[in-house]
Amino acid sequence: MNGILNWILWLPIIGMIGVILTPKAKESVIKFVTLLTTSITLILSVLLYLKFDTSTADMQFVVKIPWIEQFHINYFLGIDGITMLMTFLNALLFFICTLSSWTIHKNVKAYFALLLMLQSTVFGVFFSLDFFLFYVYWEVMLLPMFFLIGIWGGENREYAAIKFFLYTFFGSIFMLVGIIALYYATGKGVDSFNILAHQGGKFTELTVNVFGKNFSFEHLFFWFMFLGFAIKVPVFPFHTWLPHAHVQAPTAVSVILAGVLLKMGTYGFLRIAFPIFPMAAVESSTIIAILGLISVIYGAFCAMAQDDVKKLVAYSSVSHMGFVMLGLAAMTTQGMNGAVLQMFNHGTSTAMMFLLIGILYERSHHRWIVKPDGSKGYGGLSTKLPKYTTVFIIGMFASLGLPGLSGFISEALIFLGIYQRFTTITVIAVVGLLIGAAYLLWMFKRMFFGEVNPETEEYEDMNAREVFYMLPLCVAVIVFGIYPSPLLNVMKASVGQLVDLLAKF
Amino acid sequence: MIDQLFGFLSYYVPEIISIVLMTTLLVAEAGVKDENAPRTKIHVYTQLMLGVVLVCLLLNLGAKPVHIFYNAVTIDPFSTLVKIIMTIGTMGAVFLSHSSKDIYSNLKSEFSIMAVGVLIGGMLLASANNMLTLYLGIETLSILSYVLSSFKRDDSTSTEAGMKYALYGGLSAGIALFGISHLYGVLGSIQFVDMVTKLPGIEGVNLGILMISFLMFFVGIGYKISLFPFHMWTPDVYQGSPIPVTSFFAIVPKMAGIASLVRVSFVFVQEGSPLAISWIGLILVIAAMTMTVGNVTAIGQTSVKRLLAFSSIGHVGMMILGVVVMNEAGVQAILFYGIVYLFMTLIAFYITSHLSDMYGTDSYDVFRGLIYKHPVMAIIMASVLFSLAGMPPFSGFIAKFNIFSVIIQKKHYGIALVAAVNSVIALYYYMKLAKTMIFGTPQGEEKVLGFTTLNQTVIIALFIPVIFLGIFWDSAMALAGNATLFIK
Numbered sequence: 001m002n003g004i005l006n007w008i009l010w011l012p013i014i015g016m017i018g019v020i021l022t023p024k025a026k027e028s029v030i031k032f033v034t035l036l037t038t039s040i041t042l043i044l045s046v047l048l049y050l051k052f053d054t055s056t057a058d059m060q061f062v063v064k065i066p067w068i069e070q071f072h073i074n075y076f077l078g079i080d081g082i083t084m085l086m087t088f089l090n091a092l093l094f095f096i097c098t099l100s101s102w103t104i105h106k107n108v109k110a111y112f113a114l115l116l117m118l119q120s121t122v123f124g125v126f127f128s129l130d131f132f133l134f135y136v137y138w139e140v141m142l143l144p145m146f147f148l149i150g151i152w153g154g155e156n157r158e159y160a161a162i163k164f165f166l167y168t169f170f171g172s173i174f175m176l177v178g179i180i181a182l183y184y185a186t187g188k189g190v191d192s193f194n195i196l197a198h199q200g201g202k203f204t205e206l207t208v209n210v211f212g213k214n215f216s217f218e219h220l221f222f223w224f225m226f227l228g229f230a231i232k233v234p235v236f237p238f239h240t241w242l243p244h245a246h247v248q249a250p251t252a253v254s255v256i257l258a259g260v261l262l263k264m265g266t267y268g269f270l271r272i273a274f275p276i277f278p279m280a281a282v283e284s285s286t287i288i289a290i291l292g293l294i295s296v297i298y299g300a301f302c303a304m305a306q307d308d309v310k311k312l313v314a315y316s317s318v319s320h321m322g323f324v325m326l327g328l329a330a331m332t333t334q335g336m337n338g339a340v341l342q343m344f345n346h347g348t349s350t351a352m353m354f355l356l357i358g359i360l361y362e363r364s365h366h367r368w369i370v371k372p373d374g375s376k377g378y379g380g381l382s383t384k385l386p387k388y389t390t391v392f393i394i395g396m397f398a399s400l401g402l403p404g405l406s407g408f409i410s411e412a413l414i415f416l417g418i419y420q421r422f423t424t425i426t427v428i429a430v431v432g433l434l435i436g437a438a439y440l441l442w443m444f445k446r447m448f449f450g451e452v453n454p455e456t457e458e459y460e461d462m463n464a465r466e467v468f469y470m471l472p473l474c475v476a477v478i479v480f481g482i483y484p485s486p487l488l489n490v491m492k493a494s495v496g497q498l499v500d501l502l503a504k505f
Numbered sequence: 506m507i508d509q510l511f512g513f514l515s516y517y518v519p520e521i522i523s524i525v526l527m528t529t530l531l532v533a534e535a536g537v538k539d540e541n542a543p544r545t546k547i548h549v550y551t552q553l554m555l556g557v558v559l560v561c562l563l564l565n566l567g568a569k570p571v572h573i574f575y576n577a578v579t580i581d582p583f584s585t586l587v588k589i590i591m592t593i594g595t596m597g598a599v600f601l602s603h604s605s606k607d608i609y610s611n612l613k614s615e616f617s618i619m620a621v622g623v624l625i626g627g628m629l630l631a632s633a634n635n636m637l638t639l640y641l642g643i644e645t646l647s648i649l650s651y652v653l654s655s656f657k658r659d660d661s662t663s664t665e666a667g668m669k670y671a672l673y674g675g676l677s678a679g680i681a682l683f684g685i686s687h688l689y690g691v692l693g694s695i696q697f698v699d700m701v702t703k704l705p706g707i708e709g710v711n712l713g714i715l716m717i718s719f720l721m722f723f724v725g726i727g728y729k730i731s732l733f734p735f736h737m738w739t740p741d742v743y744q745g746s747p748i749p750v751t752s753f754f755a756i757v758p759k760m761a762g763i764a765s766l767v768r769v770s771f772v773f774v775q776e777g778s779p780l781a782i783s784w785i786g787l788i789l790v791i792a793a794m795t796m797t798v799g800n801v802t803a804i805g806q807t808s809v810k811r812l813l814a815f816s817s818i819g820h821v822g823m824m825i826l827g828v829v830v831m832n833e834a835g836v837q838a839i840l841f842y843g844i845v846y847l848f849m850t851l852i853a854f855y856i857t858s859h860l861s862d863m864y865g866t867d868s869y870d871v872f873r874g875l876i877y878k879h880p881v882m883a884i885i886m887a888s889v890l891f892s893l894a895g896m897p898p899f900s901g902f903i904a905k906f907n908i909f910s911v912i913i914q915k916k917h918y919g920i921a922l923v924a925a926v927n928s929v930i931a932l933y934y935y936m937k938l939a940k941t942m943i944f945g946t947p948q949g950e951e952k953v954l955g956f957t958t959l960n961q962t963v964i965i966a967l968f969i970p971v972i973f974l975g976i977f978w979d980s981a982m983a984l985a986g987n988a989t990l991f992i993k
Contacts, residue, residue: 068979070986071910136897143891146936150944158944162936169896169932173925176906180913180921210918 004051005061005077005127008044008087012037012094012120019113027108031098034112038095038119045091052084054489057497059129059196067133071183073193076130081494082270082340083126085487086263089347090126092472093259094119097252099469100355103362104152104250111152118144118256125264131179131193134272135172138264142168145253145261153248160241160248167231167241175228178221181208182276185217199275201505222280225273226288232265235325236295239318243302246314251358254310258317258350263343266324270340274328275498282331282505289329289418293425295322296432304439307370307377310361312443313353316399319436320346320407326429327414331502335417336495341487342410345398348476349407352395355473359388359466363459369446380452385461389448391470398477400440401433405481513573516580519561519588520628526554527621534614541610548603551617555596562589566988576696577638579768583836584632586988587764590843591631594756595624597851597967598749604960606862607747612656620753622649627761631768636685636695639765643681643725646758647674653753654746666745673728673738681725687718697772704773704780716783719773723787726769730762730821733795740802743814748861751810752854755817760843763824767836770828781831788829793923796822800930809857809867812934813850816893819931820846823924826908830915833989838907840985841978845892845900848970852889855964856882859955872938874947879956883942885968890935892971895928900974907982 015037022030053060059078067073079087097115104111121144124137142165150161183192185206191197206217231238246254274281281288299318306312320342327339360378361367368377382389394405401407411433419426462470480487514521533547562585570581602608602616623646630642651674655667685695691711692700707715728735743751770788774781799818806812824846827839860875861867876883892899895906905928913921974981 068982070979070982136902139897139902143896147943150940158940161944162933162940165936166929166933170929173928174922176909177913177918177921177925180906180910181918183910184914208918209916210922 003063004044004048005063005079008041008048008091009077009120009123009127011041011044012116012123016113016116016120019109019116022109024109027105030108030112031102034098034116035095037116038091038098041119042091042095045088048079049084049088049490052079052081052490054081055493057081057493062129067130071132071193072191073132074130075133076194077127078129079127081491082267084490085340085344086126086260086267087123089263089344090119090122090260092476093255093347093351096351096355096469096472097255099465100255100358101250101252102465104252106152111148114144114148115252118148122256122260122264126267129195131182131195134195135176135179138172138175139169141261141264145257148253149245149249152250152253155248156244157248160244163241164245167238171228171231171238174224178224178228181217181221195272195276200501201276201278203277204279216280218277218280219283222273222277222284225268225277226284229265229268229273230291232268233262233321233325234265234318235291235322236298236318239295239299242318243311243314246317246354247308247311251354251361254314254354254358255351258314258354259347262317262321263347266321266328266339266343269328270336270498275501278502279505282502285329285331286422289326289422289425292322292325292329293429293432295319295325296429297322297435300432300435300439304435304442307372308367309369309377309443309447310354310357310367312369312439313350313357316353316436316440317346317350319432320350320399322432323411323414323429326418326425327410330414330417330421331499332417332420333496333499334413335420336499337488337491338410338413338415338417340491340495341484342407342414344487345406345410345477345480348473348480349395349398349405352391352470352473352477353399355470356388356392356395359462360459364456369443376446376450376453378447378453378456379450380448381456381459382448383452384456384459387462387467391462391467391474392444392448394474394477396440396444398481400437403481404478406477406484407481409481409484516565516568516571516573517578519558519565519592520625522554522558522561523621523625523628526551526558527618527625530614530618530621534618537614543610544613545603547614547617548599551599551614551621552596555592555599555621559589559592559596562592566984572634572698576698577633577635578629579632579634581632582988583768583840584628584764586840586985587631587760587843588628590760590847591624591627591757594753594760594847594851595620597847597855598753598756600963601752601851601855601858602747602749604955604957605747605749605858607858608656608749616653616656616749619649619653620757623653623753623757627757630761631764633765633768634697636688636697636700639769640678640682640685642761642765643678643729646729646761647678650674650754650758653750654742656747656750657745660745662741662745663747664745666742669738669745670742673735677725677728677735680721681728684718684721684723684725687714688722691715691718701772704775704778712779716780719780719784720787722769726762726766727791730759730766730825731795731818732791732821732825733798733818736795736798736818739818740811740814743817744808744811748810748854748858748867751814752851752858755813755850755854756847759817759821760847763821763839763843766825767828767839770831771836774831776831785829785831788825789917789920792822792825792829793920794822795819795825796924796927797930800927800934803934804930806934807868809861809869809872809938812938813853813857816931816934817850819927820893823905823908823927826912826920826924829917829920830911832911832915833986834914835911836989837982837985838904838911840988841907841982842904844981844985845904845971845974848967849889849893849901852885852964852967852971853893855960855967856886859953859960862955863953869938869941870948872942873945875942877947878950878952882953882956882961882964885964887939887943888968889971890939892975894932894935896932898972898975900971900978903975903978 062078065075121141128134303315398405626645633639651671657663731739803815827835864871892901
């Protein structure tokens with residue numbers, strides 16, 4: 001079983017080579033190769049879940065092969081409870097995205113090749129336990145994203161692609177400085193690029209000198225890492241790339257971006273920033289909580305002001321990822337569990353929203369709730385598109401946190417957790433939920449109720465393919481809304497270990 | 506005596522072959538009857554001889570360091586590796602010159618003659634072990650470079666480039682020589698080995714003179730590798746010169762200059778001495794400024810040649826950070842960077858050259874939509890641009906990583922931050938070009954004539970190390986590591 005991570009990691013690359021070798025004209029063959037690859041990956045990740053031992057916080061399915069001897073760099077993979085969930089989410093969303101990309105007709109070959117490459121690199125980020133490997137995957141992931149947004153995106157795609165790329169690169173280059181500093185801080189030993197070996201607060205005593213001033217090593221590099229991850233999440237004020245990237249990206253890429261890529265930021269906090277610099281993390285938790293709070297409230301208000309429904313959902317992601325940050329800042333068992341659960345649940349519910357917007361866009365070729373000239377973009381969709389409306393309601397309510405659907409559990413846990421540490425922030429953050437409900441319902445009202453807009457008369461309801469790929473997500477948000485234990489059990493040990501560590505500081 | 510000299514010569518085979526090549530080329534060119542004949546045989550001959558030089562150098566890599574010609578020249582793995590990089594660079598430029606329209610056909614073998622001459626100068630510089638050899642290297646390198654840059658005789662920018670290069674070069678060489686003569690005055694010798702032994706005893710006024718003369722000497726080298734503030738000539742010369750010449754300038758003189766900077770720093774600057782503090786401080790500041798000026802200025806460029814010129818300034822700024830740390834790891838990082846930089850630069854210039862031959866200009870527009878016409882070439886060019894920006898999984902990242910690694914090891918966090926911000930700026934302008942190539946729609950359907958099967962094969966072959974060294978860089982690092990072995 002030990003090689004299973006290798007298979008999950010490299011299978012998409014094998015699929016990519018298959019796609020590249022297929023002649024350009026055979027578009028359906030290309031699509032089926034991709035579908036086959038992503039479905040095998042999905043099956044493997046389910047298998048991984050079944051074999052996963054929930055009783056331990058240790059890394060499982062570990063693979064460790066020396067790569068660069070001189071620098072003690074290893075090809076070192078492994079997963080724990082947190083990454084198990086992310087692995088499954090990634091496999092699921094890529095499978096769904098392949099199906100939703102069936103309507104792509106521009107440069108099919110390149111599109112699916114890049115999509116598979118993206119999947120592999122995302123797996124790589126989640127599996128890597130070696131800093132160097134982690135950084136390589138973290139950066140390489142930008143390349144397929146850059147091209148996917150830049151070639152298949154909307155009108156302003158070039159700007160969005162460049163902004164996304166530069167922003168993330170800016171954050172990660174600081175991370176690189178931090179990684180190398182950690183390498184030398186541990187004395188170039190065998191484990192000096194091993195992420196796990198750094199964990200546990202080993203750098204609390206060190207100081208560094210930058211431009212003639214002394215800083216605490218722990219704090220300085222915590223903020224370096226913070227910058228890298230916060231841009232990815234994105235936390236206010238680093239969120240400005242996100243609406244552009246989302247609006248311009250093709251549907252499948254938006255789904256992946258919101259569904260898994262944003263989680264890489266919060267995953268970075270969980271795996272790297274917090275465990276390696278626990279003292280700095282605890283001491284900065286107020287700042288993190290405040291930034292999270294601003295993201296929640298500000299993101300929600302921004303979402304309310306949008307006329308473009310995709311931009312609205314994009315800002316709602318800022319808001320919902322703010323909840324994750326709040327949960328992380330709480331540093332309590334409930335808060336952390338809630339944060340990780342919210343990472344998963346946001347992945348499914350936002351993916352639903354973006355997919356649904358994509359489905360609608362294929363019919364209307366615009367995304368305006370209110371067009372720039374003031375007329376209504378949609379209206380009365382509920383009478384014409386019953387299936388679509390049903391799925392939309394499920395996705396929307398999961399997203400705004402209706403009890404019984406998945407979003408509620410994770411947000412409730414986050415509030416439980418953060419209330420123990422930051423009462424005022426909790427009270428204000430609850431308002432964020434309210435605004436969230438307001439903008440989503442208001443959007444729903446304007447699009448689905450009221451008079452039927454004559455432009456929407458011709459729209460067809462969801463076809464079998466679309467229903468098929470929305471189904472697993474619907475099931476996920478409903479089942480995990482009622483019975484979240486399968487998710488909570490998996491992460492319990494790993495989250496518990498992190499909370500215990502942070503409690504010592 | 507004679508035996509000893511022959512003994513020395515046995516270490517000097519690569520240089521001798523190069524000199525033979527240069528002279529035979531002169532004779533061969535004189536024998537060409539038709540002005541515009543293609544000169545394919547001469548070209549093949551040049552490449553073969555350079556290949557022999559390369560093989561000799563490769564065989565020399567493992568040899569122990571020796572001083573020859575009574576301490577005037579050092580042959581050690583360090584200089585040999587630098588010479589290998591320069592020889593490959595020369596072969597690349599000569600190959601490009603043969604198919605480039607920028608070099609008139611009646612000047613094609615003259616280009617080879619000059620290039621081999623510059624290579625000889627570079628070799629002298631790389632293994633110089635006394636001040637005279639060093640100065641001789643600089644001058645041999647420079648004087649032939651002036652000619653090369655004004656190779657397009659009827660083109661005003663090219664003549665301007667040659668003029669500028671000669672004026673700036675003459676001045677800075679003069680300043681360097683002035684510095685060297687003061688060094689001789691203070692230390693009483695031009696041999697590195699003798700000078701070093703006298704260094705610790707110098708104090709008072711003499712120390713002041715010594716420092717100023719080192720600064721003057723630095724100007725000379727700084728000019729050759731276009732460090733800020735001596736970089737002003739670079740963009741104009743790069744733009745005015747024909748593209749094969751530009752690609753040549755971006756590699757051979759730079760590597761030679763960096764090699765001599767490394768050697769001088771390691772020979773004269775002992776850690777902790779007053780000279781070391783000011784020397785390291787000087788290089789730190791200059792490196793930061795060079796990087797920043799090079800990268801920031803590159804943003805606004807519309808000509809790809811100028812873009813590459815400014816970006817090469819940025820890369821040199823990055824490379825000389827390896828000198829700052831004053832240890833083997835630093836030299837190793839520089840050498841690895843040099844190897845990677847060689848391949849990336851050659852590919853970037855090859856593709857730019859073929860496009861500019863086709864359309865008569867080197868603006869961004871000629872790259873527009875290249876992916877639809879030549880997907881493989883466009884992907885390679887884009888990868889090289891990302892590699893130059895330091896993105897994994899390409900080798901440019903490893904090169905950058907090594908530099909970061911050595912400076913952070915010595916706790917120069919401040920300069921690490923400057924370098925970090927610079928990589929972001931660099932990414933921006935490289936990405937702009939990549940964007941034009943891949944997101945743009947082409948204006949016409951026509952294929953680029955320069956991308957013949959042979960040229961594409963060469964480009965692909967040069968691309969293999971760019972990828973390979975990004976993933977399996979163990980052996981190349983070991984090679985660079987062995988080459989740090991030199992005599993102090």
